[in-house]
Amino acid sequence: NFMLTQPHSVSESPGKTVTISCTRIIGSIATNYVQWYQQRPGSSPTTVIYEDTQRPSGVPDRFSGSIDSSSNSASLTISGLKTEDEADYYCQSYDSSNVIFGGGTKLTVL
Amino acid sequence: QITLKESGPTLVKPTQTLTVTCTFSGFSLSTSRMGVGWIRQPPGKALEWLALIYWNGDKRYNASLKSRLTITKDTSKNQVVLTMTNVDPVDTATYYCARSSGWSLLFDYWGQGTLVTVSS
Numbered sequence: 658n659f660m661l662t663q664p665h666s667v668s669e670s671p672g673k674t675v676t677i678s679c680t681r682i683i684g685s686i687a688t689n690y691v692q693w694y695q696q697r698p699g700s701s702p703t704t705v706i707y708e709d710t711q712r713p714s715g716v717p718d719r720f721s722g723s724i725d726s727s728s729n730s731a732s733l734t735i736s737g738l739k740t741e742d743e744a745d746y747y748c749q750s751y752d753s754s755n756v757i758f759g760g761g762t763k764l765t766v767l
Numbered sequence: 768q769i770t771l772k773e774s775g776p777t778l779v780k781p782t783q784t785l786t787v788t789c790t791f792s793g794f795s796l797s798t799s800r801m802g803v804g805w806i807r808q809p810p811g812k813a814l815e816w817l818a819l820i821y822w823n824g825d826k827r828y829n830a831s832l833k834s835r836l837t838i839t840k841d842t843s844k845n846q847v848v849l850t851m852t853n854v855d856p857v858d859t860a861t862y863y864c865a866r867s868s869g870w871s872l873l874f875d876y877w878g879q880g881t882l883v884t885v886s887s
Contacts, residue, residue, distance in 0.1 A: 703877070754830065761814070
């Protein structure tokens, strides 16, 4: 099975930009789509990015996703940080047999 | 409006079998490319995918848990059931069901989750 590795935590100030990485261990990050979920305390996850770069309706354009084959990583970038963005963020991908979630990144906006 | 809701016991004893049910509305599991999956989250820990069942009956399981899991669907009742045998305290978690549509394995709608505690 492959793995998805995320930083445990990141922090940034309101109004700034933060990028959360998701590195695929075994296999190419570009082979299968990557999704990103936001999970606030006590709530179920919601999608902020799907299919690498797509943003669901209702998600602000401050959220963007990208793929970098050279580092075999996906990234979630949040610009113009707001206190409401403080949450856990999970990347997720798959192969022919498995669905894998990253370990999650706690974003603190302070 | 698409909704999913998990139900099941809140407390299960070690070695017993856990059965959780996902009851959904607003879509049909007989529609092409539709699926329903189970994901769990131990308190304070990360999400872990468990199983997925597709509209055509195809099933996928987390390889590390496959021997203990069974996922089934009842299309007429709009329900998906996950069974986990021989539970252990490490299986204590919030169990979520979620819809997957299309080929990108995106879980686009999630239930509220149900907390299951494994303890004697």
